[in-house]
Amino acid sequence: xxxxxxxIDNMKIxxxxxxxxxxCTSNSTFRLKSYSESLMIEKxxxxxxxxxxxxxxxxxxxxxxxxxxxxxxxxxxxPICTFDWKNYFSNELKQIGEFIKQNNxxxxxxxxQFVILNAKNQEIIDKSIKELMYHCELLDTMELDETAKxxxxxxxxxGDKKNSIIRFIQNYxxxxxxxxxxxxxxxxxxxxxxxxxxxINLETGVPILFxxxxxxxxxxxxxxxxxxxxxxxTWVKKDGLLMVDYSQQSPDGKKGKHIESINQLDFEKFLIExxxxxxxxxxxxxDKEKSALQALKIKxxxxxxx
DNA sequence: AGTTGTCAAGCTAGT
DNA sequence: ACTAGCTTGACAACT
Numbered sequence: 103x104x105x106x107x108x109x110i111d112n113m114k115i116x117x118x119x120x121x122x123x124x125x126c127t128s129n130s131t132f133r134l135k136s137y138s139e140s141l142m143i144e145k146x147x148x149x150x151x152x153x154x155x156x157x158x159x160x161x162x163x164x165x166x167x168x169x170x171x172x173x174x175x176x177x178x179x180x181p182i183c184t185f186d187w188k189n190y191f192s193n194e195l196k197q198i199g200e201f202i203k204q205n206n207x208x209x210x211x212x213x214x215q216f217v218i219l220n221a222k223n224q225e226i227i228d229k230s231i232k233e234l235m236y237h238c239e240l241l242d243t244m245e246l247d248e249t250a251k252x253x254x255x256x257x258x259x260x261g262d263k264k265n266s267i268i269r270f271i272q273n274y275x276x277x278x279x280x281x282x283x284x285x286x287x288x289x290x291x292x293x294x295x296x297x298x299x300x301x302i303n304l305e306t307g308v309p310i311l312f313x314x315x316x317x318x319x320x321x322x323x324x325x326x327x328x329x330x331x332x333x334x335x336t337w338v339k340k341d342g343l344l345m346v347d348y349s350q351q352s353p354d355g356k357k358g359k360h361i362e363s364i365n366q367l368d369f370e371k372f373l374i375e376x377x378x379x380x381x382x383x384x385x386x387x388x389d390k391e392k393s394a395l396q397a398l399k400i401k402x403x404x405x406x407x408x
Numbered sequence: 409a410g411t412t413g414t415c416a417a418g419c420t421a422g423t
Numbered sequence: 424a425c426t427a428g429c430t431t432g433a434c435a436a437c438t
């Protein structure tokens with residue numbers, strides 16, 4: 103019993119990108135047409151100020167896991183951006199990183215669907231690598247260790263999963279170390295299941311971030327517990343704990359649509375089912391920190407009564 | 409001030 | 424061949 107308590111207490115719970123209660127956004131951007139260096143500076147400054155506020159809010163509420171928005175540096179990987187944001191904001195980024203480390207917080211990032219490492223078109227691969235470089239350089243400039251991860255999906259299928267997986271593996275192997283040390287892949291809900299991700303892991307060693315909701319949509323009959331056990335094996339010590347994305351089906355939406363607010367009973371069941379396994383949870387639920395706070399309460403309740 | 413069309417990027421399924 | 428949806432907010436142009 104003591105061991106269970108210790109393990110579940112290690113668990114960090116968080117939410118992605120947006121805080122709905124403090125009245126600022128850390129993903130303010132602009133139209134490409136209105137690009138200028140001064141606008142760039144203004145937006146980044148605004149985004150970093152807000153990120154600090156969000157992290158402070160999180161800390162005072164016990165939320166120790168957060169996904170930083172890819173928009174925090176707008177157009178960072180676009181050819182139009184020649185602005186040296188790393189250098190210009192290095193002190194500020196370092197400071198935020200220091201705050202994160204001092205308070206034992208965890209960070210992830212999630213570039214969007216345009217990052218296709220297994221694309222057939224070399225230009226798309228090149229752009230994808232640029233985008234990954236931006237994410238990794240941001241985390242490096244913040245001086246965060248390798249437990250801060252950048253998660254992507256395996257990518258496209260082009261009606262030929264076997265060769266698309268082979269292309270992923272080949273392209274992964276050519277990535278620079280700065281990306282490799284942070285990149286993790288996530289099982290998706292339509293194409294690449296956990297089983298597919300494991301195939302890739304065996305060839306590359308890339309850790310697998312487990313998405314509970316996606317697994318419920320697409321799986322090979324592994325239970326959630328079995329699946330998490332499999333994923334944990336793909337993370338080594340320097341990677342930190344397994345990251346798990348958690349969401350639930352929206353009752354009024356199409357299959358795959360995320361729920362508006364957490365179903366507390368289902369979440370409690372999930373925690374009990376996986377009790378004893380060590381991981382951090384990112385709640386991909388639309389009301390953001392509100393559900394994260396509820397999840398935290400449920401976690402604490404389970405700790406109390408076990 | 410409020411409303412609404414549109415936004416860097418790609419793939420996929422559906423028309 | 425073409426477009427909406429992904430997932431969604433928020434910019435920016437228009438009333």
